[in-house]
Amino acid sequence: MSSEYTKQDCLSSLREAARRLEKPPTQADYRELELSPCVTHICDIAGGWNEAKREAGIETYDQVGDSYDHVPLYPDSNGYERWVHTHNGEQAGVSVHRLLAVAEFGMKAIEDKQIHHRKPIPWLNTPGNILALTKRQHLALHILMEDFDVTLE
Numbered sequence: 001m002s003s004e005y006t007k008q009d010c011l012s013s014l015r016e017a018a019r020r021l022e023k024p025p026t027q028a029d030y031r032e033l034e035l036s037p038c039v040t041h042i043c044d045i046a047g048g049w050n051e052a053k054r055e056a057g058i059e060t061y062d063q064v065g066d067s068y069d070h071v072p073l074y075p076d077s078n079g080y081e082r083w084v085h086t087h088n089g090e091q092a093g094v095s096v097h098r099l100l101a102v103a104e105f106g107m108k109a110i111e112d113k114q115i116h117h118r119k120p121i122p123w124l125n126t127p128g129n130i131l132a133l134t135k136r137q138h139l140a141l142h143i144l145m146e147d148f149d150v151t152l153e
Helices: 007-021 027-033 039-046 049-055 096-105 135-144
Strands: 073-075 081-087 090-095 114-117 130-133
Touching (some): 007 027, 007 039, 039 049, 096 114
Antiparallel strands (some): 081 090, 114 130
């Protein structure tokens, strides 16, 4: 590969980025500074972003640390399991049984549907224990007709 940049150019630019930012630069940080050579050239010339940072004497760190081994699983107030994640102060969560329904039936099949557990055990998230129902079917199942027979279309 031919490039007008040398490894020394890459390392110098990384050091400059770290100096300006007052911290080790991420690729996104570096791009925002609009320095040259670009991230792609640095990675190609130095054999990777972290390799270039190491050679420049800049601290490296894993993108995924111990605190991100998994997304926490929490039961909600009714006992249903939910995965909850916080990013930039915003919290988002999704019910495990809804994710299971996506995996089993596909996103299109559960669009506008409620996911019901056949057995009334909120943490029993298995393929044989979930149904995708319309709101009306779900209401009928719980309130109006105990033996309401529902099959997925």
